[in-house]
Amino acid sequence: MQGGIGGHVGAPHVPGRVRALTAVVLGAALVLASVAPAPGLTVVDMLGREVTLPALPRRIVSLVPSATELIFALGGEERLVGRTDYCDYPPAASSKPSVGGMLAPNLETMVVLKPDLVIATTSGNREETFTKLTQLGIPVYAIHAARVAEVMDVAARLGTLTGRPAAVTTFVAGLERRLRAVADAVRPYRRPRVLYVLWPEPLIVPARDALVTELIGLAGGESLTAGERGDYPRFSIEAAVARAPEVIVLARHGSGSGPMSRDKWDRLTSLPAVKAGRIHAVDGNLMHRYGPRMVDGVESLARVIHPEAFR
């Protein structure tokens, strides 16, 4: 089951490589799927922990919005009995009972749902929740993805856990096809310097270990902050300005909210991006979650980075 979480941190914009990796992941998933129905299965989660389950889980609580989206996308939602307040997509997810926020989900509510597996993440959930659930005898399966290949890995794992391995193949093929289409469309053009603003005040940007950084590359841009350490560091606005962004992408958080602090950037009239009027807003949920809509994220990024390619 080790599709691998570390190791294959490749150049961010090489779809061919992504394809090769997903083939490996898929292969692993298929092999696992053939042995999965055996009673008492042991799976290895993305922290490398062994998780022993009496059978394939039938009552899953997802503490990760990305996982909730993936489970629905793979058609495994029948097995999903709980979600967090942030699991707002697809709309049908809101018909599942919520166990509260990601940081402090309500343990009582969770226990009452009688989950036989809780999907959690190292980025967004707290270790205390993890420990407490384990003490209560509820198996916890940890996931995390910061690369497109890892998203495919997460999908394969969730497909296996929800008994939908066949759906994974279709799902991954669909994602790859759309990624390839974007890659083909933007290939002829020069890669502009893109400043992605995750949060304006304080300025938070995606760095080396952020999924968004790879998505920007796939969309034919060059993230100005791709070389910084970590995933989502705070960044000095001076340094951002000094790198002369040609396109500024502002993440919107939650539907309905306008571009975040656009005027702050509009005032910096010497920036190439401002001169050219290239300040754009995108839906942050498409970029920061590692769910099925990640490809919508790449497509919307490609449209703002290379409008000429989509006329």
Add this chain to the structure above:
Amino acid sequence: MTRLGRLVGVLVLLGVGLVAAVTIAVFLGSARLSPATVLQVLTGGASAGSTESVVILSLRLPRIAAAMLAGGALAVAGVGFQGLTRNPLAEPSVLGVSSGAAFGVVIAQLMGSTGAVVDALKVTAFGFGGALVAGAAVYLIASVHGGFPIQTLLLSGVIVGIFFASAVTVLTSLVDINRLGGIIHWLLGNIAPLPGPTLLLFAALAVLGFGLIVSQARELNVLALGEEAALQLGVNTERLKLQVFVAAALLTASVVAFAGPIGFVGLIVPHILRLLLGPDNRFLVPTAMVGGGIFLLLADTVARNIVAPAELSVGVITALFGAPFFVYLLRTRHRGVL
């Protein structure tokens, strides 16, 4: 009423309050178990692994115990600091000692943890170090000719508190954004159902701190007459002050380590008890242990239920009550000095 009568009255009140608070807390929760089910679990009538018994025995009861320990420890620390400074407004959060402990705890948390009891001990030790440094700083800044004028004491507490809160902010701006949420959640003050061994450690530390202070209750009474008078009456004031200070810092640190910085419990509870019982520390310290437990348990029950299935942080609730209460004390009891 005679003093004995008052004491008996307060003890009855605390006993009834304790039973009532625990009852409310054990019956209320987002799992919406019927009272009959709760009773069945408590009387051992439910099977061990059933949802109901997990909710009651593994979630609610440990949390109730943690809330009572934290509340009791904070109230006793409050009585200790108040006796030490001869100032009824002294309290771990007002004095900045909580912030110092929080700084130590954040450092320990950033060093990584494995969730074991050893970690709990390490985190408490760091918190204790921070509390001692902050407490000693306030003590040195505020002490004027061996006394603690109220303005100087409060200001030094505020300043030391701001300093350590800023130090915590420095640390949190350096951590990875994924861990930030967890640290902020803890900084707001939250009671969690602690695992058994950790709960035992917490209880041991609370009992130790309580013992160190209650054993000096008589001497603290004498200290209220002034340091010189206490010396003439044969009290080893240096040792007394050191012991009470260390114990109060330890109590504060253990609460900060296991529940986060929760403010104002050490102010509200001793004050109410002082109104009922008078200033005798021999009565105040034990009743504060129980009264603080009841108070924080009720606050935590509100935090747990008012927005269920989401939860509020109990530290937010105590501060919402505590800050106006502090203003009230300052305006009514300490008019003269303002």
